[in-house]
Amino acid sequence: MKLKFRHLPLLILAATLPLQAEDPKPLKVGIIGLDTSHAIAFTTALNKGSKKPEDAAKLAGAKLIAAYPKGSPDIESSTKRVPEYTAKVQEMGVEIVDTIDDLVSKVDAVLLETNDGRPHLEQVRPVLKAKKPVFIDKPIAASLADAIRIFDEAKAAGVPIFSASSLRYGKGTQEVRNGSIGKVKTAETFSPVSLEPTHPDLFWYGIHGVESLFTVMGTGCQSVKRGTTADGKIEVIGTWEGGRTGIFRESKDKKNAYGGKAVGEKGEAEVGKYDGYDPLLVAAIEMFRSGKAPVSAEETLEIYAFMEAADESKRRNGAEVTLKEVMDKARAEIAAKK
Numbered sequence: 527m528k529l530k531f532r533h534l535p536l537l538i539l540a541a542t543l544p545l546q547a548e549d550p551k552p553l554k555v556g557i558i559g560l561d562t563s564h565a566i567a568f569t570t571a572l573n574k575g576s577k578k579p580e581d582a583a584k585l586a587g588a589k590l591i592a593a594y595p596k597g598s599p600d601i602e603s604s605t606k607r608v609p610e611y612t613a614k615v616q617e618m619g620v621e622i623v624d625t626i627d628d629l630v631s632k633v634d635a636v637l638l639e640t641n642d643g644r645p646h647l648e649q650v651r652p653v654l655k656a657k658k659p660v661f662i663d664k665p666i667a668a669s670l671a672d673a674i675r676i677f678d679e680a681k682a683a684g685v686p687i688f689s690a691s692s693l694r695y696g697k698g699t700q701e702v703r704n705g706s707i708g709k710v711k712t713a714e715t716f717s718p719v720s721l722e723p724t725h726p727d728l729f730w731y732g733i734h735g736v737e738s739l740f741t742v743m744g745t746g747c748q749s750v751k752r753g754t755t756a757d758g759k760i761e762v763i764g765t766w767e768g769g770r771t772g773i774f775r776e777s778k779d780k781k782n783a784y785g786g787k788a789v790g791e792k793g794e795a796e797v798g799k800y801d802g803y804d805p806l807l808v809a810a811i812e813m814f815r816s817g818k819a820p821v822s823a824e825e826t827l828e829i830y831a832f833m834e835a836a837d838e839s840k841r842r843n844g845a846e847v848t849l850k851e852v853m854d855k856a857r858a859e860i861a862a863k864k
Contacts, residue, residue: 550587553814556633557590558626558649559640560611561597561604564663564692567803568637569593573618581804588811590637592621594629598642601722630656635814637661643668643725647675650687654679659686659817661810664737665729666826670834671856677823678860688810688819689826691737693717693784695805699797702742707790712771715739715786715798719760719776727840728774728833732760734784735774738798739764740829742788743772747832749848752839762836827853 555572557565572590576582595612598604612622623629626649630636636653638646643665653660660680666689667673680687693699702710717735721727728736740747746767755761759776766772777783786798809820831849834856838847 550815553588553635553811554591554633555588555811555814556629556636557593557615557620558629558636558638558653559597560593560595560615561607562611562639562641562663564803565593565637565639566611566614568639568807569615569618569620571804571807573620576804578804581808584808585804585811588814590615590618590620592623592629592632594623594626597640598645601642601724604641626652627656630658633658635659635661635810637663637810639663643672643729647672650676651679654683654685654687657683657685659814661813662687662689664689664691664733665725666830668725668729669856670827670830670852671859673827673830674853674856675860677827681823686813686817686819687823688813688821690806690809690821691734692803692806693734693738693798693800694741694821695809696738696784696797696799696801698795698799699738699741702788702790702795702797703744706792707788707795708792710742710744710770710788710790712773713739713742713786713788713797714773714775715742716775716777717784717798718780726834726837727760728762728836729830732774732776732833733829734800735777735786735798736762736829736833738784738786739772739774740825740832742797743770745825745828746770747772747828747849749846750832750835750839751844751846752836753844762832762839764832831856 569590572588593615595608597608630653636658646667715735715738718731720731722730747764750762750764752762762774764772784798784800788795788797813819831853834852835847835849
């Protein structure tokens with residue numbers, strides 16, 4: 527039989543072309559809580575597209591389709607934002623629902639954005655029951671005990687979950703975490719500390735700088751001592767295993783509100799800068815698709831134990847407080863209420 531080769535060049539060309547990547551599977555995302563600017567930023571990035579092409583590609587296929595707007599009933603900054611932010615997300619095609627159960631029935635994954643950490647435990651329970659992966663924005667809770675409960679219940683339900691500040695994903699901070707200066711020996715970070723009486727001092731806003739500190743130092747903090755700087759700003763000195771030291775300070779300059787420095791085995795680098803919300807959203811979407819949390823429960827709980835220990839040190843006039851002590855106390859509180 528005589529073969530015909532007139533189409534052979536086309537076949538060879540097709541064989542040499544790179545395979546086209548499949549479009550990502552559609553992902554329907556819901557939001558709980560419309561009382562923070564994060565909700566608007568995340569909805570904009572998902573429904574209108576990220577301004578950075580590299581982030582837009584990673585968010586492709588995910589869309590914010592529904593929101594449960596209720597925020598905090600007794601924090602003014604929350605209650606006054608909800609009507610405005612509800613209208614804004616509706617303009618971007620988001621359906622407003624009346625209950626969290628209704629929300630989880632419509633979506634594949636959830637962004638828990640309520641600014642107030644106190645209702646997070648109750649708000650996340652229907653999400654865990656529905657087996658939907660969830661990102662919980664800072665603060666994960668208003669107490670260390672509730673933070674532990676959230677992670678314990680998520681583990682029992684087999685649901686992927688994580689919490690983080692957007693400061694974790696600053697470019698310089700991530701470079702240091704990934705080894706650019708070797709193992710970090712000491713680090714200092716700073717951020718604003720807006721106090722909210724219903725939360726431990728650093729939970730509400732100091733979490734940003736503390737998260738940067740832990741991102742580069744890693745886990746292993748053993749104790750903290752809280753004091754003040756010469757100009758009266760909050761200063762918390764943490765001692766890590768191996769004699770390493772991490773310091774968080776309340777920022778002094780509003781124009782340079784976020785930052786810090788890490789010193790490692792191979793040199794030093796700036797850390798703690800804010801690089802926008804989209805890298806954090808990308809991490810959440812990647813977890814929703816993969817089922818793998820980018821930040822461990824152990825690391826997040828250590829961050830909150832650090833901040834709780836700082837409050838305890840304040841109550842003891844600057845005495846050293848171990849993280850084990852505050853963790854044991856929180857777990858004892860949980861056990862007593864079972």
